[in-house]
Amino acid sequence: MILTIVLLPLVAGCLALLMPWRNLRRALFVLTAFAHLGISIAMYWIPQIPSLGNWLVLDPLGHIFLLAISLLFALASIYTLGYLQHQTHGQTSSERVFFACLLFFLCTMSLVTMSHHLGLLWIAIEATTLASAPLIYFHRSASSLEATWKYLVICSVGIALALLGTVFLVVSSFYDGQTVSLLLSEMLTAAPRLHPIWLEASFLLFLVGYGTKMGLAPLHTWLPDAHSEAPAPVSALFSGVLLNCAFLGLLRVYQIFIAAGHAAFAQDLFLFFGLLSMLVAAVFILFQSDYKRMLAYSSVEHMGILAFAVGLGATAAFPMLLHVLNHSATKALLFFTAGNILITYQTKNIIQVRGILRILPITGFFWLAGFFAITGMPPFGTFISEFNILGVAIKQSSFLLAGLYLFFLAVIFIGMVRIFFSMAYGHSTAPDNASKENWLRLIAPLCLFVIILVLGLYLPDWFRDMLQSGVQELLGDH
């Protein structure tokens, strides 16, 4: 089953590339997405045997990320159908390539969640960049081309540094005449006798490498461009799950640091880059004129929150994993609604969008709900996770950290309140022949809205158990 979940989208992607019939291709795309979702849910009950000699293992931590990927992808597949209805032919790149790349993207992301070999993990993360780069260029504009180029070059070079980090990690494992293989399980066993200096050097490279892909400041420069230029379903996947994949890469390395008893070194760096990302995001959100870029900077902020939570140590691990899921769902909701707004208003400029609630009442409602969720207001899931992370910081008496965290959150709230409300209320500025609500483009936001609302009101026991076993996997106490 482990192999199936990687191979299924790969095979479907190849088929989509070859298939000449448009409707059949679309059906194949949606079916694959839902089959993938079905399998990854089923894997929760069926114990998985590691595949390829322990290279592919589905552990509880990876499974949490995999479920988020499958779910968002399935929702995005429905949304994509609605989105494509409004694209004029000739202004977009070929649908064949688009669907094939989306499916390859799904394949590579699933591979990331299950790679238990750090070399394979690197290959998979780099492959996500390559599979997703053509997706940004869907609208065939000069600016989307610019974004594609920046994404390709910055991420490839960044991730190459993580490869160097992987090599350094092998060097650090040299002991008694031989090195350990890059299998996570072997690395974890060998962790206590890893060479500390090489280990620290490798962590710096990993942090810069995967941090670039994850969007940690100051390495986030590709992120706003790519997120704002990509078509809405792609932006939602980028922000909702692609960034998580790179984050999972960092968590894998962090697992080794915990096992090595060297976690403090990594935590300090996580704290620093986490807060720096929040600061940068706050500044750019305050002076933002493009709403998709605003959402992109908000992703930088939330990646910062995640890094900050990792930096706080073991006690913040549970809210951290919860926040991963909350952010994925909330940000995807916002990017989907932003796509609806863009289709109706034909502009990404904040000032030119007024009165969403009048012309698109349902979209407008999700837009405002998404705002409250993303800024961490009750009754949404993000409130629980952000509040608990704050609680951990205060319990550790790190008041400076807690204060900075709270301050950045407040500044971002102020920046966003202005943007979201001015867009939602007032007289409509939409063109007269603007397209109205389309139910295909409302299913995904609706499902996500329900999810973030439920996560905010009550955590089911099985869900809590799932997160708890993810935490145990991360911290290494079984």
Add this chain to the structure above:
Amino acid sequence: MEKWLETLLVLLLLIDIYALGISRLAALVKLMALQGLVLALLPWTIEPVHTMHCVILSLGVLIIKVILIPAFVYRAIAKVKIKREIEPYISFTPSLFIGICILVLSFYTGQHLVLPFAVQSSLFVPTAIATLLSGLMILVSRRKAITQVLGYVLFESGIYIFSLTLSEANPVLVEMGVLLDVFVAVFIMGITLLRIKDVFDDLDVGKFVTLRD
């Protein structure tokens, strides 16, 4: 064996410096192919020689770095009809000077960066660092998108050289995966390049100014 190894490493160092001073793109591509050839030979000079490992690795490097990537970039150059890198951010003479500084820095770091195991040649680590840094230097100082692609290839070669210091630990499968990723990266960058040429009528990344805050 050690003699051969050091000869190859010195050759790689010379290629790094030379790459910084070239303005003709076709010449730079040929230089990258030459570097690929040296990289393909390199595993054979490292003791102990594992024949199977060496054969697969050399073949992989040969196919991807000597044939596919240069051929592909060469075709792209022919298509976009851009012959040379004109007015880079840092021009060629200062680039060469920086190259010398990179060399000095690499040897200095190489001496202080003591690997926990014995390496066959003291030139090994400095060569890897110098290749990495020259690649980065080309990436940041050149204007034409195509030169940046070559900078990326050079940069990745540096990591490859570094990984050779641990000959046994790296499974062939991973090496092949990495090579494949690099090739696909160059391939997609190449396609993007052709589009950039169509849309911007140039390959100057200095013209990328629409997206900023």
